[in-house]
Amino acid sequence: MSSQLEGAFYFSVMALAILVTITFTYFMLKTTKSSNKVIVYSLIISLLLFITACIWWGMFASDGFSQVFGWLFYGAAFILVNIITTLLSLKKKKASVL
Numbered sequence: 001m002s003s004q005l006e007g008a009f010y011f012s013v014m015a016l017a018i019l020v021t022i023t024f025t026y027f028m029l030k031t032t033k034s035s036n037k038v039i040v041y042s043l044i045i046s047l048l049l050f051i052t053a054c055i056w057w058g059m060f061a062s063d064g065f066s067q068v069f070g071w072l073f074y075g076a077a078f079i080l081v082n083i084i085t086t087l088l089s090l091k092k093k094k095a096s097v098l
Helices: 003-031 035-060 064-097
Strands: none
Touching: 003 035, 003 064, 035 064
16 A cells, blocks of 8 residues: 555544544533543543544554554643643633633
C-alpha cells in the first residue's frame, strides 16, 4: 500500500476519534448538570477510541518506525482532545455558576 494512502487512513481515524469525543462531550454537556461526570465519561470514550486506533495502527503500519511515530501522534491527539473537553466542561460549569 502506498504511503499516501496509509497517511490518509491514519489521519482519517484520528479525525474520527477526535470528532466522536468532542461531539459526545457537547451532547453530554447539554444533558448533564455535572461537569465532572462529563469529563470522566469523555476521558473514557477518548481512551477507548485512541487505544483501538493504536491497536489498529500497530497492525496496519508497514514498518516499526511508522508505528512508533503513529502511536506518539495518537498520544498527543489524545492529550489535546482531553484538554479541550476539560476546558469545555469547565467553561460550562463557570457559566452555570454565574
